[in-house]
Amino acid sequence: MKLMTVELTHEDGTDLANWSTFGETLPAEAFDRLIRVLAETRRSMEPAFPEKLPMLVKEPPQVDGPAWQWTMQADGHLILNARHPGLGWIGFRMPDVEAFHANLSDVLAQRKALREELDPPIHPPS
Template sequence: MAGRTFSSGVTPDRRLARLVVEQPGKRKITLQELDAAEIDALIGSLVAARAEMQPPVPDQRQVGEIQFLLAYQWSGIGMRANGKRPLAIRHPGLGWFGLLMPDEDAARLAAWATGPMIDDTPKGNA
């Protein structure tokens, strides 16, 4: 429903999360405090539901909608299989998610990551 806002926070001991739903003209609803495992399960459930919803997540990046992380981890997992390379990326809030990258995409990613950096910062009139 339009107009609802969602917020969250952690308890002082950082062991539980509180989820809050607010709708204009109605009282604030604080959902049960959830532990880390319950939050992980909720995130997984929400991600699965979003994948089934319309409209779908856009195929193209939307300018300004990506939040870049400075703290991340990644790992190649196992061996290449059926022309695909498994890659796992750790997001500090979402956890680990995996990609099966076709060899061609992996090669393009490697070329981009090891190639020269292009400064595409807009230049002002000096």
């Protein structure tokens, strides 16, 4: 096990992480392990992340064009796998596939209605 120390700092409005490995170069896998341990630790802390996106969060962190794929487990649960460039592949288990489908259908219908409202079809003059 290689020793690594990490210091979280805040400079000019930006959070930064500085690390020291005492002369050793750590592979990316060591950071992956650290991130997994920190995420698991955060999972057990209070306050927990809210189940729904809070109204006060105007723009949660976003990833442009993430890779994603669906898989199905033997027990019928749907897994949405999404790739975050800094966190890697994260699987979200959807135990209620029908509720997820209904929710996604509602979102797509709302998106279609909004697009039609913002960009109505152009009809040629008769």
